[in-house]
Amino acid sequence: MIIQAEIISQPYSGEYTERIYDNESAWNSQSWAFIKFVEEDYYEWCGQFRGFPKQVAISTPKKIVLVLTSDYLYQLDIETGNLTELEDQPQYQNLTVAPNGDFILADYYNFEKVTTNIKQKISIESSIQMDMIEFKNWQKSKLEFTCDEFVNWDRHLTMTYDSETNKIEIKNAT
Template sequence: MIIKAEVINQPQSGECKERIYDISSLWNSQNWTWIKFTNDDLTEWCGNFRGSPRDVSVSKKYNSVLVLTSDYLYRLDSVSEKLVEYESQPQYQILTVTTLGDFILADYYSIEIIKSTLEDKISVDSPIKMDTIKFQGWYNNKLAITCDEFLNWDNHVELELDGDTLDITLKVTNKF
């Protein structure tokens, strides 16, 4: 079972066992993303995925791994290591997972929670309209988020998403 995943540079040929996750489409880019997976027995292997790298996260709750590239959002089963589903041409830019195991994705303007399948999405309400969303990391079960206020780009905002309630609160605004 996959317990850890990280984006890496292309490994040397033969450096690790490799598995290719490719989806046949005329719209595919020529770019590839390499992910190093670690299983619960501490064996490591690499997967390559179509598209430029964006992010990867593992959810023990759903036995799933989400791999985000410029071409696709892939969902793997972390037990079988098989591709379960995918979404083409995702708008998402960043990805993380809560301590409870729910995936959180953001495009430039909105944040969504993904539960057990890619179809099971919930939009998260924000106290402001957001632009250029960036996740800054988890602190005490709160996800630090920075963004600009939509159509008011001089207002740089810090928000927090509570990992339990999945509510977003305004932390700081900095007008320049």
């Protein structure tokens, strides 16, 4: 079972056992992301994913690993490392995992929640239109993030998303 994952630079040949996760497409970039995985017996291996690396997150309760690159959003099985789902050309800029194991994704404007499968996302509504969303950190069940109000870019906001209530609230504005 995968217990740790981190983005690394391209490893030396033979440094790790490597698995290549690729999908044939005319739209593929020339970039590759390298993710070092650590299993519960501390065995290390490297996954090579098509696209520039963005983020990786593990949900032990859901038994899922998500890898976000510029080209794809990959869903892996936590036990085997096998690819279970793939989404091409994702617009997501942020990826994190909530304390309850749900994944939270955001593009520049919207939030979505993944509970069991990347093909079945739940949209998370906000009281304002957001732009330039950037995740910061978790404080218990609340994710703090910053954004600008859409069409009012002088209004910079610090906001929270509560993973228990599924609500987004303004913390402060400047």
